[in-house]
Amino acid sequence: MANCLRDVPSRSPAATGVDGMPRVTYLSPSGVAHSVDVRAGDSVMQGAIANGIDGIVAECGGSASCATCHVYVDEAFLPLVGEVSPVEDEMLDFAASERQPNSRLGCQIAVTAGLDGLVVTLPERQV
Numbered sequence: 305m306a307n308c309l310r311d312v313p314s315r316s317p318a319a320t321g322v323d324g325m326p327r328v329t330y331l332s333p334s335g336v337a338h339s340v341d342v343r344a345g346d347s348v349m350q351g352a353i354a355n356g357i358d359g360i361v362a363e364c365g366g367s368a369s370c371a372t373c374h375v376y377v378d379e380a381f382l383p384l385v386g387e388v389s390p391v392e393d394e395m396l397d398f399a400a401s402e403r404q405p406n407s408r409l410g411c412q413i414a415v416t417a418g419l420d421g422l423v424v425t426l427p428e429r430q431v
């Protein structure tokens with residue numbers, strides 16, 4: 305169940321969700337935060353879809369071929385989310401909203417315990 309906040313939560317042990325599930329906060333383009341528990345191993349995209357987060361389309365279902373799961377990763381988490389693959393790098397050039405240095409495809413980031421407290425911002429548009 306989404307927990308909607310107005311303030312961006314900081315990363316802390318308290319960010320851990322139910323039963324130790326990693327918690328991910330999705331910020332709307334206007335800054336409204338939705339913090340949800342995501343099953344470890346699911347992607348950032350899957351976490352959004354499973355929790356009814358608006359702003360992720362995921363037309364291709366997670367095969368890195370549509371760029372409609374574009375997110376901006378909070379700078380503090382960039383070293384933790386893994387490298388951008390060549391396929392993802394190419395696909396990000398087709399994102400509907402401006403690509404930025406912290407742009408990633410949500411379907412290519414696996415949510416792990418180490419990413420508990422992850423914050424991503426959704427772009428203005430996905431298509």
Ligand code: FES
Pocket residue numbers: 349361362363364365366367368369370371372373395409410411412
């Ligand atoms: S869901 Fe299509 S690229 Fe991520």
